[in-house]
Amino acid sequence: MIELRNVTKSYPNGVHALNRISLSIEDGEFIYIIGPTGSGKSTIIKILNGEEVPDSGTVVVDGINVGALKHRKVPYYRRNIGCIFQDYRLLPKLTVQENIAFALEVLGISKKKIRKRVTEILDLVDLKEKARAYPDELSGGQQQRVTIGRAIANKPKLLIADEPTGNLDPEKSKEIMELLEKINAMGTTVLMVTHDIVLVEKFKKRTVTLDQGFVVKDSKKGGYVSL
Amino acid sequence: MKRILNLFLYELKYAFRGIRKHLVLSFSAISSMAVSVFLIGCFLLIGIHVDHFAANVQQDMQIHVVLDSNLTSQDEIDSMEKKIKKIDNVETVIFSSKDDELELMIREKGEAFSQYRGQENPLSHAFFVVVKESSMIEETAAEIETLEGVDSTAFGGSSVTELIHLMDVVRKAGYVLSALLLILSLYLIYNTIRTTIYSRQDEINIMRTVGATDSFIRTPFEVQGILIGLLGALIPFLLVYFGYPILYERMNGVLFASLFSLIDSSTIRYIVGFGMLGCGLFVGFFASFFAVRKTIKAKR
Ligand SMILES: Nc1ncnc2c1ncn2[C@@H]1O[C@H](COP(=O)(O)OP(=O)(O)OP(=O)(O)O)[C@@H](O)[C@H]1O
């Protein structure tokens, strides 16, 4: 599903965010990416969804060379991957249900089908009573769940999540993890960036550890092992 | 196909929202647009009327050619007519006998002249010459006057030509002002759309990250511009559509004199009314098209 080969990325300010990263992720896998702040986790996400282009190396997702995509083709590529952003990226002037619907409207799906799917999603992320609220009327955790809902609305093959439990209490984090596992069980590959070591220990998965832009550990056995 | 229709309906929805969310800006753009389009419509109204008057006057422009009083035989009259017809700018030549001339005089100057009816008619035979190009009438009259056997020439309406001249200046000035107003309103909508785009740059980037194509993002802004243009044109359109017939009635269909007959309401509704709507559409479309293309710089 995902194939990173010698991916290097530095930002215009000279920060080397990623250094010769090679990573191979199979279809249907659930994988964590962990590491200290500034280690390049979000940069991997941005490279995977086509927002940033690697300086060198190749990124292939589901057979598509993401770095080589034309500007015009990028939105079409994104429709097959769900992305949960660390900073939510909700449309401020749309309500919760409109935000989720938006990701389906861009596909040209009929109103009726969208309404049905949005109801399902709201149920799934437990936001039914907030359907008509605007993002700025929600708590961080609620906004996070809207982002998750929007990311999975189109039943993507790959879900990439940047700190999806970052603003949730342990109880809600557990619920989100169970939700992500459920999505994973339905065949979606899940790549999740997290800080939450407790979660990583509890829901054991393959874990890749980044530090200063290098992969310092890739444990298929799971669990977090300190360096 | 269904998919494209759905996409368009969603784009339309976001266009209307855009207007609603920027109501004050949209409203001021619409009202300035209305003023500009109204003025353009007025200039158009003046312009086509000047054309219309000029055509009317042109029909009425003829030279009265009075022959020498000793020129009386039919042969002399015929050869005179031929000579006049040879002149370039002459369209038709109509003979007016001295009796006809007297009747005209009586009609114009009063019954006092009726005493000359019969043998005592002191007038000469004459021609009425209709010219092809009214602006050349003076030269043509002078040329006819040089012909032997012509006593004098006169043409009505040198004051009319001056008036037409003046109106022509007004019309040209109107076209120049219309062009300026057109540019102004283009800039107005361009700026309105640009401002809304700037204030929503973050949203535009978010839309792209959740799979919206550039055209899905752009179309609502373009539709918004077209709507501003059309709504702005609608107000002056209604004014002309319902106002002109009232004006026409009040003026009894003429301006000052019957020579300046006003154009009937249905023609004006058609030309000026739809001209203004077309103007709004054109301005709205082009302004927003360029604003969108120049301003939306989505990230990858
Ligand atoms: N747009 C940018 N321009 C310049 N530098 C950037 C940019 N984005 C990230 N960086 C830098 O690149 C490095 C990696 O950033 P990244 O966001 O990938 O870290 P992260 O692992 O996600 O951190 P966190 O856990 O705090 O989210 C950091 O040093 C950061 O300052």
Ligand SMILES: [Mg+2]
């Ligand atoms: Mg991050």
